[in-house]
Amino acid sequence: MKLRLTFSLLIILFIHCPVMANAPSPPDRLAAKPAILQQARDSFQHNALLVELTKLQQDLNKNIAVKIKELKQQKDPLLLFSGLAIAFIYGIFHALGPGHGKSIISSWVIAQRRSLGTILLVSVSAAALHALTAALIVGCTYILLGKFATVSTQQLDVYLQIAAAILVIGIGLALLVPLVYTGLTRNRFHPEPISPGPSGKPFAVALSIGIVPCPVTSVILIFCLTLGLIWQGILLVLSFAAGMGLSLVAVACLVWLLKEKVTIPKLSGFHYVLTRVFPIAGGIFLVVIGSTLLCSLL
């Protein structure tokens, strides 16, 4: 038991250390740090798994660029198919890194009692929106300004991220308010716990993840458009989005399956944690995550 617990904690540390160390420090503070602390920071920041994931994405990025250039030279369906396959794999690995999308959807799945179908729909919609938002920005920028990208689109990204942060806070509150209300009602009028109804609209969850445009989708599309490959670019973006969707679906389904599996033994302490503590913690987590994002943007 101790060995398993130690191993579990090591896994958590392995995944979280590079992410926790992402918070930037001012240069003077960095310079003032002793070398040993700097080394510790570097070792936390560069997790072997994430480094390998980065190298893999770099190769995929190069390969897809080569395929797109070849597509410009020859309109071979097999070439397009191999490009779509690379874009799909690129999407899978790109979405595997830590990100707010997986955190939000995992919190929502844990906090809510939803069917697998709804969870699949939200995951796929979030990935599709993530790619679609980027494609829409590129398209609209071209229509309005005659260019595929401008520096000002970065500012638009900031506005969209503010909107996403507000949505995340809203979803968190939508999860918390009924739980608090149910708790108060139970205490005052009902001795038995009342199961809260579903809250946190699935579309809002998908929107909060997908409204922030995916930069990789933008660059793939812009690269294709500058070479005059319009419909090929759209197909590649769709394939990339499908890959991202698969990763998101896999994470969401895994969380859902584990949650369903552990809810079987009722009346246990673990059941109480899953049905009472997790929904509240999930709501609080979303409010905190949204507030943190919003504060960093304003």
Next chain:
Amino acid sequence: MKIWILTFLFIVFISPPAQAHPHVFITPKATLVLNGHAVSQINVEWDFDDMSSALFFESCGSDSAAIWNLVFPENQLLVNGGQAPRIGYYTTVEIDGVPVANLTPAYFTANYVNGILRCQFTLYINRNVGNTMKIWFDDPTTYNAFDIQSGNFQFVDQSGASHGLQQQTEDNIDKMFLSW
């Protein structure tokens, strides 16, 4: 069984919203200018990936000043939704185990070679080295990923001395080591 389930739920549940996936891939090259134990400057070149180069060209054309602002923004826009102040220029030089503070690129130029964005700049060092010098490139936001290849690094020693230049990995970061 429960401990594994709890572990997994804990990982996904409290996973912080940091972005840890790269979007821009840069192949750095550098020439170290030496005179015996004195290091005067490092001439750096960054070649961006094809797709990011297209994005930069669409955004700024060949305007070096505009590209500078995109490559080294005062406020870095993070994918996790936050913004961070510029925390250096993604370049670290360490002499005899001590990092060189306040590295600021000079003579920044940007041009396109076969559609690839090539940024060049100079880092003035003007220090004496005892035994070792390291150089590496790293973006703590992970937005830019650097692909270090030893063949892209060289040194020019005006005194004609020979040195060992090799690639090593420390804490999963690829670094170039120059030894005297």
